[in-house]
Amino acid sequence: xxxxxxxxxxxxxxxxxxxxxxxxxxxxxxxxxxxxxxxxxxxxxxxxxxxxxxxxxxxxxxxxxxxxxxxxxxxxxxxxxxxxxxxxxxxxxxxxxxxxxxxxxxxxxxxxxxxxxxxxxxxxxxxxxxxxxxxxxxxxxxxxxxxxxxxxxxxxxxxxxxxxxxxxxxxxxxxxxxxxxxxxxxxxxxxxxxxxxxxxxxxxxxxxxxxxxxxxxxxxxxxx
Numbered sequence: 001x002x003x004x005x006x007x008x009x010x011x012x013x014x015x016x017x018x019x020x021x022x023x024x025x026x027x028x029x030x031x032x033x034x035x036x037x038x039x040x041x042x043x044x045x046x047x048x049x050x051x052x053x054x055x056x057x058x059x060x061x062x063x064x065x066x067x068x069x070x071x072x073x074x075x076x077x078x079x080x081x082x083x084x085x086x087x088x089x090x091x092x093x094x095x096x097x098x099x100x101x102x103x104x105x106x107x108x109x110x111x112x113x114x115x116x117x118x119x120x121x122x123x124x125x126x127x128x129x130x131x132x133x134x135x136x137x138x139x140x141x142x143x144x145x146x147x148x149x150x151x152x153x154x155x156x157x158x159x160x161x162x163x164x165x166x167x168x169x170x171x172x173x174x175x176x177x178x179x180x181x182x183x184x185x186x187x188x189x190x191x192x193x194x195x196x197x198x199x200x201x202x203x204x205x206x207x208x209x210x211x212x213x214x215x216x217x218x219x220x221x222x223x224x
Contacts (some may be wrong), residue, residue, distance in 0.1 A: 007160045029070030029224065030076065030122075033144060034187055034216040037061045037162055037198035038088060042181045043215040044173035057090030058098065059164065059199040059209055061198060062127055062184055063154055064222065065144040074118035080142035081119040082106040082156045084131050086205040093180040103131050104204045109139040114170050126185045126222075135204040150193045152219055159202040164217045171215055183218045190220030 040057030041048055063082040083105055085091070087098035104124060107116045116139065124131045142166030147153070150166025171177075171194055183190050195200055198211040 005060045007131075010197070011207040030066060030071055032064055032068075032221070033146065034068040034183070034218070034220045034222050035063045035144065035152055035164070035187065035192070035196050036183055036185075036212065037161060037164075038091065038216045039198075039209065039211050040181070041215045042179065043167070043177055043192035044180055045177060045178075047174060049180040051131070053076060053090050053093050054096065054111075055062070055090075055157070057093070058087045059086045059200075059207070059211075060087070060091055060130075060184060061160060061200065062123075062130075063144065063156070063160075063162070064123065064126070069224075071118045071122040074114050076111075076115060077154060079108040079111050079119060080144060081108065081123045081174070082142060082154070083123050083127055083131055084200050085127075086207060091130070091184065099129055101130050101134050103127075103134050103207055104159075104202050105118065105131070105137045106139060106140050106142065106159055106202075107132050108142045109157075110141075111139075126224075128138055128185075130184065138202070139163075139198075146219075149192070150219060152181060152193070159200065161195040161197060161199045162217070165196055166218060167192065167194050167215065177215070183220060185221040187218075188223045191216050193217045193219045196213060 026080040038058040040052045065080040067075040087101040089096035089098045107119045154162040
């Protein structure tokens with residue numbers, strides 16, 4: 001009986017340890033909304049997009065709001081994370097190298113210590129090399145609101161503000177518009193939207209910016 005009991009306890013301990021490792025190493029399902037702005041048009045005619053290459057497009061803001069789910073075993077329901085990127089060249093230009101890029105990461109101030117670390121790991125996993133060099137991590141109130149189709153507002157404290165609307169006929173300047181770039185992360189669904197304002201007022205990137213009235217944003221959803 002003792003031998004059998006010991007064997008059972010050993011099996012249970014191994015199973016528990018395996019479950020812990022699995023939870024730590026593998027993300028659970030996670031879903032939410034995504035908003036991205038660039039300093040170059042993402043939806044435009046070739047005459048516009050070609051004129052911007054090597055002049056703009058080296059700045060981007062990527063933001064995720066988790067509706068439900070966890071990352072590497074840490075629940076993140078309702079929390080957000082924002083990455084502000086300054087690259088070496090136009091991001092997405094196949095003839096230029098934007099790396100190494102510098103980034104500032106903003107995590108939801110409502111997150112506890114474990115959740116903040118999980119948000120950092122999640123953003124890095126989804127943005128890849130753009131977040132290889134994070135110069136600072138800030139905690140701030142993050143508020144994301146989608147008022148109607150294509151119209152969204154994002155505020156990350158006093159550091160980031162974004163406002164978008166749906167594309168309209170008046171945004172078609174040459175009648176030959178198409179997607180110039182893809183979103184900077186994999187998404188379940190995305191669409192280009194019009195940037196009314198994209199502003200970064202933080203420190204660490206040696207530049208601040210205010211981009212307005214451009215076809216330079218993506219709004220979408222993610223599910224991993």
